[in-house]
Amino acid sequence: MEAAIKTIVTTFINSSRGKDNLDSKSFQKLVQKQFSGTMEDTDSSSAIKEMQRGLDENSDGKVSFEEYLSLIGYVANAMSERKCGSNADAS
Numbered sequence: 001m002e003a004a005i006k007t008i009v010t011t012f013i014n015s016s017r018g019k020d021n022l023d024s025k026s027f028q029k030l031v032q033k034q035f036s037g038t039m040e041d042t043d044s045s046s047a048i049k050e051m052q053r054g055l056d057e058n059s060d061g062k063v064s065f066e067e068y069l070s071l072i073g074y075v076a077n078a079m080s081e082r083k084c085g086s087n088a089d090a091s
């Protein structure tokens with residue numbers, strides 16, 4: 001569990017190069033690199049931009065650590081739904 005959280009934190013830090021926010025380009029790279037197995041549309045930059053807009057609560061065009069955690073929560077939720085089989089065809 002701690003290792004998983006550490007991965008979440010270090011992935012953000014590495015992607016943002018130590019900054020507080022991910023810009024569009026870094027966010028796109030992170031999603032393509034880390035979520036191609038769980039998400040559809042990771043090869044579509046417009047889909048990733050759309051996703052970024054959805055996460056960007058303060059509308060500054062960047063993804064903060066808190067906003068990034070919403071994405072992790074969203075992915076975790078999607079995974080648990082898939083495992084429980086309650087929403088097997090969620091597309």
Ligand SMILES: [Ca+2]
Nearest residue numbers: 056060062064
């Ligand atoms: Ca933001």
